[in-house]
Amino acid sequence: MLSTMRRSPAKALRGAIDDFAAASPPRFAISVFALLVLLFTALFSLPISSANGAVTPLADSLFSAVSVICVTGLSTVDMATHWSGFGHVLILIGVEIGGIGVLTLASILGLIISRRLGLRSRLRAASDSNPLRTKKGPVAEGQAVRLGEIGGLLATVAISTLVIETAVAVLLFPRLLIQGVPLADSLWQSFYFATMAFTNTGFVPTASGLTPYSHDVWFLGLIMVGVVLGSIGFPVIYAVIRNPRRPRRWPLHVKLTLVTSAILLITGAIAFFVLEFSNPHSLGELDPAQRTLQSVFYSTMTRSGGFSTVDVSQLNGSTLLVTDMLMFIGGGSASTAGGIKVTTLAVLFLAAFAEARGNEEMGAFDRRIPGDVLRIGVSVVLWGATIVAMSSIVILQLTGAPLDFVLFDVISAFGTSGLSTGLTAELPDAGVYVLASTMFFGRVGTVTLAAALAASSRRQLFRRAEERPIVG
Amino acid sequence: MLSTMRRSPAKALRGAIDDFAAASPPRFAISVFALLVLLFTALFSLPISSANGAVTPLADSLFSAVSVICVTGLSTVDMATHWSGFGHVLILIGVEIGGIGVLTLASILGLIISRRLGLRSRLRAASDSNPLRTKKGPVAEGQAVRLGEIGGLLATVAISTLVIETAVAVLLFPRLLIQGVPLADSLWQSFYFATMAFTNTGFVPTASGLTPYSHDVWFLGLIMVGVVLGSIGFPVIYAVIRNPRRPRRWPLHVKLTLVTSAILLITGAIAFFVLEFSNPHSLGELDPAQRTLQSVFYSTMTRSGGFSTVDVSQLNGSTLLVTDMLMFIGGGSASTAGGIKVTTLAVLFLAAFAEARGNEEMGAFDRRIPGDVLRIGVSVVLWGATIVAMSSIVILQLTGAPLDFVLFDVISAFGTSGLSTGLTAELPDAGVYVLASTMFFGRVGTVTLAAALAASSRRQLFRRAEERPIVG
Numbered sequence: 052m053l054s055t056m057r058r059s060p061a062k063a064l065r066g067a068i069d070d071f072a073a074a075s076p077p078r079f080a081i082s083v084f085a086l087l088v089l090l091f092t093a094l095f096s097l098p099i100s101s102a103n104g105a106v107t108p109l110a111d112s113l114f115s116a117v118s119v120i121c122v123t124g125l126s127t128v129d130m131a132t133h134w135s136g137f138g139h140v141l142i143l144i145g146v147e148i149g150g151i152g153v154l155t156l157a158s159i160l161g162l163i164i165s166r167r168l169g170l171r172s173r174l175r176a177a178s179d180s181n182p183l184r185t186k187k188g189p190v191a192e193g194q195a196v197r198l199g200e201i202g203g204l205l206a207t208v209a210i211s212t213l214v215i216e217t218a219v220a221v222l223l224f225p226r227l228l229i230q231g232v233p234l235a236d237s238l239w240q241s242f243y244f245a246t247m248a249f250t251n252t253g254f255v256p257t258a259s260g261l262t263p264y265s266h267d268v269w270f271l272g273l274i275m276v277g278v279v280l281g282s283i284g285f286p287v288i289y290a291v292i293r294n295p296r297r298p299r300r301w302p303l304h305v306k307l308t309l310v311t312s313a314i315l316l317i318t319g320a321i322a323f324f325v326l327e328f329s330n331p332h333s334l335g336e337l338d339p340a341q342r343t344l345q346s347v348f349y350s351t352m353t354r355s356g357g358f359s360t361v362d363v364s365q366l367n368g369s370t371l372l373v374t375d376m377l378m379f380i381g382g383g384s385a386s387t388a389g390g391i392k393v394t395t396l397a398v399l400f401l402a403a404f405a406e407a408r409g410n411e412e413m414g415a416f417d418r419r420i421p422g423d424v425l426r427i428g429v430s431v432v433l434w435g436a437t438i439v440a441m442s443s444i445v446i447l448q449l450t451g452a453p454l455d456f457v458l459f460d461v462i463s464a465f466g467t468s469g470l471s472t473g474l475t476a477e478l479p480d481a482g483v484y485v486l487a488s489t490m491f492f493g494r495v496g497t498v499t500l501a502a503a504l505a506a507s508s509r510r511q512l513f514r515r516a517e518e519r520p521i522v523g
Numbered sequence: 524m525l526s527t528m529r530r531s532p533a534k535a536l537r538g539a540i541d542d543f544a545a546a547s548p549p550r551f552a553i554s555v556f557a558l559l560v561l562l563f564t565a566l567f568s569l570p571i572s573s574a575n576g577a578v579t580p581l582a583d584s585l586f587s588a589v590s591v592i593c594v595t596g597l598s599t600v601d602m603a604t605h606w607s608g609f610g611h612v613l614i615l616i617g618v619e620i621g622g623i624g625v626l627t628l629a630s631i632l633g634l635i636i637s638r639r640l641g642l643r644s645r646l647r648a649a650s651d652s653n654p655l656r657t658k659k660g661p662v663a664e665g666q667a668v669r670l671g672e673i674g675g676l677l678a679t680v681a682i683s684t685l686v687i688e689t690a691v692a693v694l695l696f697p698r699l700l701i702q703g704v705p706l707a708d709s710l711w712q713s714f715y716f717a718t719m720a721f722t723n724t725g726f727v728p729t730a731s732g733l734t735p736y737s738h739d740v741w742f743l744g745l746i747m748v749g750v751v752l753g754s755i756g757f758p759v760i761y762a763v764i765r766n767p768r769r770p771r772r773w774p775l776h777v778k779l780t781l782v783t784s785a786i787l788l789i790t791g792a793i794a795f796f797v798l799e800f801s802n803p804h805s806l807g808e809l810d811p812a813q814r815t816l817q818s819v820f821y822s823t824m825t826r827s828g829g830f831s832t833v834d835v836s837q838l839n840g841s842t843l844l845v846t847d848m849l850m851f852i853g854g855g856s857a858s859t860a861g862g863i864k865v866t867t868l869a870v871l872f873l874a875a876f877a878e879a880r881g882n883e884e885m886g887a888f889d890r891r892i893p894g895d896v897l898r899i900g901v902s903v904v905l906w907g908a909t910i911v912a913m914s915s916i917v918i919l920q921l922t923g924a925p926l927d928f929v930l931f932d933v934i935s936a937f938g939t940s941g942l943s944t945g946l947t948a949e950l951p952d953a954g955v956y957v958l959a960s961t962m963f964f965g966r967v968g969t970v971t972l973a974a975a976l977a978a979s980s981r982r983q984l985f986r987r988a989e990e991r992p993i994v995g
């Protein structure tokens with residue numbers, strides 16, 4: 052108390068935020084995101100934000116704010132035409148804050164967990180998979196993470212983000228000029244596209260969207276690079292940059308993320324290629340090279356990029372179901388992508404493989420994975436499945452729309468994918484609020500849940516007798 | 524070899540079967556079920572089996588055989604009118620064999636696992652949850668289960684089954700007489716209904732089906748009792764009979780099964796009541812008592828009873844999705860119900876609860892549940908989700924039918940529920956074979972997978988370094 056009183060008011064405020072953040076980091080993270088959403092809802096409601104100078108209705112401005120801050124990319128209005136120039140600047144700023152915020156949040160929570168894990172983390176610091184956790188070496192048990200450290204991490208993440216986005220924008224820029232877009236517009240649009248790609252948002256700056264470039268391998272390729280870099284996660288980028296030529300030295304998390312992402316990308320592309328082969332609305336009229344390009348692009352976007360060169364509502368039901376599964380899985384941990392995350396899926400399968408081979412413990416790449424990681428993974432999947440189920444049931448009941456479309460848009464919201472069958476734009480207000488909640492809980496909930504679970508631990512005073520229920 | 528040569532041919536055959544069964548009990552079980560399916564396919568193809576005296580096409584006779592042996596209750600023909608009297612006797616016999624077979628199979632596999640687990644099982648014999656495993660006390664490690672024991676178990680299961688079915692039939696019989704059904708028909712139909720209820724099949728003996736009794740609390744109540752007893756599983760019935768007044772002494776498996784089943788039953792009934800409240804095709808025109816009765820009945824049938832008093836294709840999309848989830852979960856382990864089983868779901872949630880509370884180990888009712896049970900549960904869920912996904916994708920692509928209906932009938936096939944939107948009856952031959960495989964793998968696969976996984980174990984020669992991937 053005394054030390055607080057001797058500080059300046061600014062320091063006292065900072066101390067108070069520190070204490071609030073330290074008491075429950077996940078709660079703090081959720082509060083920050085909720086405040087950002089409220090702020091952007093207010094800003095989007097302003098007449099100056101909309102193209103026609105009118106006040107945007109609450110349902111639309113709230114939905115847009117959630118979609119921007121959670122880098123989802125779904126929309127109830129035509130994002131390209133509804134907003135003014137000021138509105139588009141808001142969107143770009145919101146997406147940067149949201150994207151960098153989630154990256155930082157996930158990383159900070161990882162840092163906090165490693166502090167909480169204390170002794171255990173000290174013992175395995177040498178092999179720890181999260182570079183963010185060990186970068187300052189072993190730490191004292193129970194030590195809190197101070198705002199100063201968060202600032203350092205935030206700066207690292209923000210600089211990396213801007214470097215990658217600028218690189219993609221610089222490479223997109225000449226392509227836009229060639230297309231005949233005026234110089235200033237090309238500059239703005241190329242940075243807009245690059246940001247929407249790396250943050251895995253998927254909004255487009257003009258009404259024509261991707262259409263002028265929908266068969267262009269250079270343009271689509273750059274968008275894919277941006278989306279993949281954003282969706283693979285900061286810990287992976289960090290580890291690969293540090294040790295680019297020695298994949299064997301990469302932490303387990305990095306190897307698992309890269310392998311699982313590659314498998315999902317290839318499987319998704321093959322599935323799209325096969326299932327849509329003769330659909331005239333997607334691949335039916337294209338040559339083999341374009342069929343391949345479009346399949347790879349579509350598969351990449353399900354990670355949670357959200358850009359689309361095809362009309363999703365015209366795809367086959369089988370393709371929509373495959374997409375549902377890919378969007379539910381999402382991208383890498385501590386990335387701008389959503390979903391349950393690729394490592395979560397990997398851990399579930401590794402557990403099944405271990406059991407099938409009769410091993411007592413699961414593992415991969417010559418490393419053992421402790422059992423509580425599986426329990427966290429199961430929790431995340433149950434959380435995701437529950438949100439998707441509840442949201443789908445309510446929206447089905449509200450709209451009577453077909454399950455194909457409802458499930459697709461709900462999973463797109465949960466996984467912050469942003470692909471849409473068009474249902475989102477036609478929802479009644481009640482449905483808009485439900486879907487906005489789905490985006491928020493899908494984005495913020497999944498990240499904080501895993502962190503909250505990993506951080507909690509208490510000693511058990513006595514060991515209970517063991518008993519095996521029959522399963523299956 | 525010498526001992527075999529000295530035996531009679533019958534004993535030699537029995538020895539050979541013993542050896543084959545002991546080498547890989549799950550493979551043996553799958554072989555037996557496959558042979559039964561082939562036998563019944565041949566029998567259903569005979570002209571004498573069909574009402575019009577013609578040969579039933581292969582797709583239909585195979586589908587019927589799988590549906591009967593796997594006690595699923597789906598059909599590509601009108602089961603009540605397509606078959607002759609002889610055909611209906613075949614159905615009844617097939618259902619009894621299938622129902623008792625699955626009960627026995629699951630129990631035997633449990634028995635074998637406990638032998639394999641050897642030393643470990645000896646140590647915890649006192650607290651073991653599966654009565655079938657401990658009934659003969661601790662056993663020598665590696666000791667095989669002989670056909671003699673299987674015979675004893677089979678007899679126990681068969682007698683219990685017939686006693687329960689007869690009791691339900693005796694109580695149904697007067698209700699059918701009151702309805703004006705002739706004496707001999709009442710006798711046959713009451714036993715037919717009772718068998719279809721306890722085995723969780725859901726076929727009906729006449730074209731009118733449940734219609735004459737669709738608002739009758741006595742008739743529907745008895746069907747529900749039969750379905751619940753069948754779906755709750757033999758280990759539960761056995762434990763409750765042995766200790767009817769001391770629920771505290773029931774094994775963990777029994778408590779988990781009963782509590783989870785009750786939660787699912789009540790949740791399902793409430794969901795049906797709320798979602799269908801104003802649907803004129805289901806509850807819209809009914810009084811509160813009938814609304815409640817129909818809701819409870821429908822919820823019970825999703826466990827995997829398969830009887831229906833409503834036209835499923837007229838239900839709301841939201842109700843279909845809720846039903847999908849309930850059918851995927853199914854009933855109790857070692858029961859006539861299908862699905863991933865209620866204890867599997869319970870174990871997943873217990874793992875999440877343990878993680879949320881920071882406990883190192885999961886448990887329930889003052890008992891600790893070992894980690895490999897969670898891994899088996901995860902394996903079963905992945906297996907189920909993979910089958911449902913693959914089957915749905917193929918059938919969506921084959922038929923272009925809406926996802927609501929495809930997912931419903933596919934999950935109904937996987938969970939051997941037998942409820943149908945009508946899609947099954949309209950499938951092209953290729954779709955019929957896919958759905959038949961779904962039924963077979965859903966029924967036989969789930970039971971044998973869990974057993975095969977639990978039985979496998981090998982010592983690891985060295986302990987790998989631990990490393991934690993980030994999940995969520």
Ligand SMILES: [K+]
Binds near residue numbers: 124355467
């Ligand atoms: K997105």
Ligand SMILES: [K+]
Binds near residue numbers: 940942
């Ligand atoms: K059934």
